[in-house]
Amino acid sequence: MPRRSPCLTLGIVVLLAAATLAGEPIFDARPGHPWDQLRDIFYIRRFSTGEVFEDPHAFAPPWQECYVFRRDAAFHEQVVARLEAVERLPTSRMEDQSPSRRLILLKDLWAVFDRLEMVDSRWPVKNDRQEVDLKAVARTEELLRRLARIMRRLELTDEEVAALPNALQISADQNLHPKMFDPATADKAFLPSDLLDTNGPWVAYASEPEPSAGGTAxxxxxxxxxxxxxxxRTPGGRDEGESFLQEYTKANRKKDVPPGTMLxxxxxxxxxxxxxxxxxxxxxxxxxxxxxxxxxxxxxKFTLDRKSLLAGGPALKRLGPESPLDHTNLEALSVDVHPNSPRNYDNGETAILARYRSVNxxxxxxxxxxxxxxxxxxSNIFGLMTGPRLAYAQPDFEKAEAAVLKVKASSPEWKLYSRLRAEKSE
Ligand code: HEC
Known part of the structure; x- marks a missing residue:
């Protein structure tokens, strides 16, 4: 029997460990689907110890300056090869795929597009002579152009958007969680499927009286x-909730939510x-x-479980006590990233990831x-970091939504996307 060298065995063990930690394929049962290959190259993170990790709860890639995509010619080529593989797919494997599948890849690539647009305009890579590295600029532009071409093929029609699945409704139909918090089983999660019901017990609010979604930070x-x-949702229901918001503002925020209130x-x-x-x-x-x-x-906290949703299972996954914080979300601001703490910015990861050597x-x-x-x-609704804010009921969802869309539509990154998606592919 030939014997494996200890080095080879160790290599296999490391590879196996890496395979289990790396994100599971989302778009196919087996690894290797071109959509998974493309998503992985942007979303998988390798710690300096070799640990491979993909945060299943994140909605943006683990990169801040994205150096590795712009500076490293060999890596850049690998990324382009994966983009090309998706660009070559026929309509049946792109435009004709289900709206949920397209949306998941589209949204994950959109986050990459916006990140690359920002780093290119705000943190251009410099060469040894402190001049802007034109090769890095060209690489970024190529990635943006290819991403825009793929994203355009994944876009949804208005009817498809309106008919997208609503995870709250799915979990209510699947009877997975109770609709209400129960103090008798306080650790049991609940999923309020009536959250967006305009006549239900939940009152939408924001810190400004004009139409606003509220979650501005x-x-x-x-x-x-x-x-x-x-x-x-105050214990007494909708009318009580609406009067609470009025009194809270009248009392200049010096009013506590009634015990049992759900936010x-x-x-x-x-x-x-x-x-x-x-x-x-x-x-x-x-x-x-x-x-x-x-x-x-x-x-x-619950987040989208992409794979399970596509397989018809529970659409939301509950975070456990061990789940790492989402370094691509506002939560990241709760960590002090001390300027003197050791970090490795070589690849341009987010400050939090660059600081830690392992996901643990x-x-x-x-x-x-x-x-x-x-x-x-x-009396601290709206989180503490933004300082005390007033609170107004927001009964008109459509106007609040239009206000958010207006901000994005006039942003530089959306304008760039609109320009690139209109270009003819060569
Ligand atoms: C870095 C600060 C920060 C952290 C950490 C944070 N939040 Fe918040 N949270 C906010 C801010 C700010 C708002 C107000 C909404 C906005 O402006 O986006 C908010 C709003 C909320 C609301 C709506 C109710 C309200 O207070 O207005 C809920 C519910 C909530 N957060 C839950 C959580 C949960 C659960 C966690 C932990 C998993 C968490 N938050 C972690 C800052 C934070």
Whole structure:
């Protein structure tokens, strides 16, 4: 029997470990689907120890300056090869795929597009003589152009956007979680399927009286590719909730939410459509919940489970106590990234990832909530970091949505995308 060298065995063990930690394929049961290959090259993160990780809860790639995509010619070629493989796919494997499948890849690539647009305009790569490296600029432009071509083929029609699945409804139909928080089983998660019901017990609100979705800090952090709405449910129901908001503002924020109040932060996809515009969709990407149970609140977070949704299973996954925080979301601001802490910026990762050597070192998501929200909500709705804010009911969803779309539509990254998607492919 030939014996394996210890080195080879170690190599296989490392590879196996890497395979289990790396993201599972989403678009096919087996690895190797061109869509998965493309997504992976942007979303998989290799720690300096060799640990491979893909955050299943993130909606943007783990890169800040994206150096490796712009500076490293050999890596850039690999990325281009994966983009080309998708560009070559026939209509049956692109435009004709189901709207949910297209949306998932489109949204994940859109986050990459926006990131590359930003780094190119704000942090151009310099060469040894401190001049802008023109090769890096050309590489970035090539990636942006190819991404735009693929994204355009994945766009949805207006009818498809309206008919997208709503994870809250799916989980209600599947009877997976109760609709309400139950203090008797306080650790049990709940999923309020009536959150967007305009006559139901949940009242949407924002800190400004004009039409607004409310989640302004979250939306600007992720450059308005999703809408974040805020919802409040006091124990007495809708009328009590509406009067609470009025009294809270009248009392200049010096009023605590009644114990038992539930607060929700709902994230839904904004979708680029075939007509070249943007639409708000019912497609839920995450849901964060706080139940005011002084002296210590209960908190829950769910995010989209892409693979399970596409397979017809539960669309949302509940985060456990061990889930790392989402370094691509506002949550990242709860971590002090000390200027003196050792980090490795060589590849241009996000500051949090560059700082930790292993995924186990990254702070936990559910442990982060208290840093902005206190032990109990009391009068601190809207998180602490933005300072005290007033709160107004937002009954007109359509106007609030239009206000968010307007911000994105006038952004430089959307203007660039609109220009590139209109170019003819050579
Ligand atoms: C870095 C600070 C920060 C962290 C960490 C954070 N939040 Fe928030 N949260 C905010 C801000 C700011 C808002 C107000 C909405 C906005 O402006 O986007 C908010 C709003 C909310 C709301 C809507 C109710 C309200 O207070 O207006 C809920 C529910 C919520 N967050 C849940 C959570 C949960 C659950 C966690 C932990 C997984 C968490 N948050 C972590 C800053 C934070």
């Amino acid at each position: 979250h939306m600007s952090f992720i450059r308005h590719r999703s809408i974040f709405t805020l919802h409040l 929700a932060l709902l994230r839904r996809s904004i979708v680029p459509t075939r007509s070249g515009s943007l639409r708000v969709s019912p497609f839920v990407e995450s849901l964060q919940l706080i139940v005011a149970t002084p002296p210590e609140d209960h908190r829950f 070192e990254v702070p936990r998501s559910l442990a982060s909530c208290v840093r902005c929200h206190f032990e109990t909500t009391g």
